[in-house]
Structure formats: structure tokens, C-alpha cells
Amino acid sequence: MNKISKRPRTTLEQKIMILNHHHKSQNSQAETVNHFKTKYSISTSSFSEWLKDEQNLRSLYNNSNEFLRNSKRKLNFKYDKINKEMDKIVQSALQENQVINEPMLRQHWCKLVSIYGVQDPKRISSFSHGWLTQFKKRNGISKNKKPIELVENDYDLFDSN
Known part of the structure; x- marks a missing residue:
């Protein structure tokens, strides 16, 4: 039995790269999708949604860190x-x-x-x-990074005044 390999979902960074390519090449949406469909899991309808939401995607990209840029899901937070x-x-x-x-x-x-x-x-x-x-x-907070020290059992409270 042959193992079918799925193409990976796109990260935010990859979406921006594909949108940039689309605008630079001036190809149709279908041509852009065909260009990337062997490398990424992308359809004409999903690409159309990216174009409709392009301003928000670019804003999220410009205001995010490496973790968010490489996330494959749109993050929704309860709070x-x-x-x-x-x-x-x-x-x-x-x-x-x-x-x-x-x-x-x-x-x-x-x-x-x-x-x-x-x-x-x-x-x-x-x-x-x-x-x-x-x-x-x-x-990007870790225990090993300086000047950040996230010590979970450190009970010296931060003075917010």
C-alpha cells in the first residue's frame, strides 16, 4: 500500500509570500494556485479568501513574532x-x-x-x-533567555505602580 503524503497547510508567512508572488507576477488567482499547489495545500477558494482578508493578514504578520508567523492556524483566543x-x-x-x-x-x-x-x-x-x-x-519567553527570567516559583511580585 502506497503512503499518500499530504501537502502541508500554509503558515502566515507562506500566505504573505504567496500573496506577494501573486501581485508581483500579475497572474490570475487560478495560475497562482497552480504554481503553489504541488508544494502547499491551497485551493482557489482558500486563496480567494486570503485576498479578501489580505489587509488583516498583512497587519497580523507585521505585528507578530516568529511563532505566530510560522503558525498554520489562525489563532483565536477566548480572552x-x-x-x-x-x-x-x-x-x-x-x-x-x-x-x-x-x-x-x-x-x-x-x-x-x-x-x-x-x-x-x-x-x-x-x-x-x-x-x-x-x-x-x-x-518568546523562556527560562534560559536574558533579560527575561520566567521563574514559576519566584514569588517576588512585580510592582506595577
Whole structure:
């Protein structure tokens, strides 16, 4: 029995590359799809959707890190406004060379859930482990990176005043 290999889904970065190629070559949508269909899982209808959503795709690409650019799925967050605020907090802390740790993130999370009216009792006092893992990936936070130190058991709280 022959193993059928599936073509990979496109990442955000690959979508932008294909859109750039399409505009530069001035080919039809069908010609652009045919050019890339042996390398990527792409159809005329999906490419048409990319063109309709091109402004948003480019904005997301320009405002994202390597993790998001290489993601094959459009990321949707349950607490999107909180995520955006948390991203801003982390970026500001990074610019000021401040240590980023779990208690600091938790403190800001608790402030934001009250502002945005989160009702889920499990999320009022803390985020999930899965959220924290994805947040660290999205923001390039690791324990081994300097000046960032994400130490999960460090209980010195970040002074937000």
C-alpha cells in the first residue's frame, strides 16, 4: 500500500509570500494556485479568501513574532482583549529589562479579568497552565533567555505602580 503524503497547510508567512508572488507576477488567482499547489495545500477558494482578508493578514504578520508567523492556524483566543493587554505589559517589561515571572503575570491577569468582566470562577484568580504555555511561546519567553527570567516559583511580585 502506497503512503499518500499530504501537502502541508500554509503558515502566515507562506500566505504573505504567496500573496506577494501573486501581485508581483500579475497572474490570475487560478495560475497562482497552480504554481503553489504541488508544494502547499491551497485551493482557489482558500486563496480567494486570503485576498479578501489580505489587509488583516498583512497587519497580523507585521505585528507578530516568529511563532505566530510560522503558525498554520489562525489563532483565536477566548480572552482576546486580555491577551492583547498582557502582550503589551510583557513588551513594556521587556523594553525596561524587567524580570517577567509567573506571579507578575498572574497579578496583571487578575486586574484585567476584573476590568473585562470575566465571569468564569476558575479564571478570575488565575490563568490556565495551557494559556501560560502558549503565552510564553507567543511572546518568546523562556527560562534560559536574558533579560527575561520566567521563574514559576519566584514569588517576588512585580510592582506595577
